[in-house]
Amino acid sequence: MADDTRTETIRRIVDLHRASPGAMLPILHAIQEQLGWVPADAVPVIAAALSRSRAEVHGVISFYPHFRTRPPGRHVVQICRAESCRAVGAEALEAHARSSLGIDFDHTTGDGAVTLEAVYCLGNCACSPAIRVDDEIVGRVDGARFDALIAELRDAEAEA
């Protein structure tokens, strides 16, 4: 996205939400929803609109794991690391995912298809181990199922 368009998008989002009480998180969510991440050039715009310092805005963005300051891959895959999933093999799944994708958490595959992230509970503890693929939760995932899901993502991209 050209910088001008991006700035325009950010300004539009900020203007839409700035009047609502506690607008900071809704603004950041809307920016990330639109752009996939929160670029650094959003910080001064938000700061000015909400009468907060740039340091405060940066502080909020960096506090919350959900907000990304780098563009993610075309798909985001989150693996649950919490207790219920650990009780049924999440650590093995995590190791498998890292090695099969060849990346660590918070990194993106070389083809830009998948960003891998850790998550602490998806509320799918009755169907552990659980992962999230974009906005879909998937339950009872093992290594083979993980690979199949990634293959489906790549196949769908190839078709598109």
Next chain:
Amino acid sequence: MSPLPGRPKAGSLPLGGVERGFRGACSAPAERAGCAEPALCAHSAKGAPVSTRVFVPIDSAALSLGADRVARAIADEAGRRGADVTLVRNGSRGMFWLEPLVEVDTPAGRIAYGPVKAEDVAGLFAAGFLAGGAHPLALGRVDAMPWLAGQQRLTFARVGLTDPLSIDDYRAHEGFAGLARAIALSGAEIVKEMTDSGLRGRGGAAFPTGIKWRTVLDTAAPEKYVVCNADEGDSGTFSDRMLMEGDPYCLIEGMAIAGVAVGASRGYIYLRSEYPHAFGMLQAAIARARAAGYLGADVMGSGKAFELEVRIGAGAYICGEETAMLESLEGKRGVVRAKPPLPAISGLFGAPTVINNVMSFASVPVILARGAAFYRDYGSGRSRGTLPFQLAGNLKRTGLVERAFGLTLRELLYDYGGGSASGRPIRAVQVGGPLGAYVPESQFDVPLDYEAYVAIGAMVGHGGLVAFDDTVDMAHMARYAMEFCAIESCGKCTPCRIGSTRGVEVIDRIIAGEARGRNLALLDSLCDTMLAGSLCALGGMTPYPVQSALKHFPEDFGLIPDQDKQAAA
């Protein structure tokens, strides 16, 4: 309006076999013209004389096991056969080993089939499942199934039974009866009902709800708020999510009653970003409740206003702590506030604020509808009413069991849970989330009530159980508890911020066998400091899983029990 969390969809996912969209949103009064997925819509065949209602859950967990594919397969097969089927996307019954659990409405009751795969659907039709026909997946009448038959579902009465977004369905099952009664009462009378019911905060702290509401009611202020803590971050818990996805009006009604009671005209639901489906369901339900006059400027003709908005968290576990949640709602870092002042006196934007968990608010409608005594008659000791227990981890049968307080872990793990999924002995159960103690087999018979659990150094918390079999390494889990605290600490207080990192290091040294006696004493002292000196429950309770693991499973730390005692002495 908050955006749907997650990144924009570059293309639809092939996971569900259907275009990803918010399926539940298609049953509005205007749906017949506007539904994008008529085949998956509850109302496409409405008005047809002999249509058979088939229920396929829309709960995230059911979706995570392929419920959408099953719904699509049923719609397709019905189309091929010319069968008149009305597909209803209900909440989950909470029997996740059987999901996707399909139910067919027959004259003999709702007949269940599960777990159903898309490939099973043609066979189900061939077996006459629309008339409740016999099939290897048939489970009989769903309400007669042993898992459900013995439960005491007060909070979850409607979940799985109704169409989550149908206001008519909700009203037909006692919905809004509590709110109707509340608006005829004074604020003080509503609060008295809450106090008399014995309801205590279901989020984990178990503080009496009536006392909290009383404080807000008695604090004069031009603006007051009602905030629902839907940041259900504890592993092993999913009851909030199930209720929001399966019966969202119940939460809305409970919050509206709170608003009417204390004189608050505005409410927020602080929902975690990990729950995209719950978000969609709440947004749709709030819009409909407003259109029907249950929210807005004049709640049910009472002349009282109550507006409700969903705000999305951003992946910080600490925002489940009530003051960190308020900071987050105000647009700041989720850093814990020192108390006092209590949020009930100075909460959101400095105004008196009722803060309750989803389960607490969802318990309110039935208390108002049936009266405090009805609710109080369930339970044991000072733990009144019911708790929706959540069975998770290594169990054969996982899911939701709502029962009165006083049953035991053994009943839940074996009678309901069927023992471990792996077939190995259950060795430890973490009760009440990542800050709850690990309970060993010797304590499985302690009744589950708040006080009895405190007496054994554990906590009931939000009622989540995570079972581990005998392959678990408890030293590893203790280390993870400290690691989790280090990752999620808000950083405000030193015992939590630094203590958790030091805790990981000390446990590593103990595991490695480095000066065990000295390091055990150090860990003990560190846990004391965290317990006594942390601002909130994150640092203050992380020692519970750590110390319970050490106490009950010393062998995993390279100690034998006797040496442990000597080392500590």
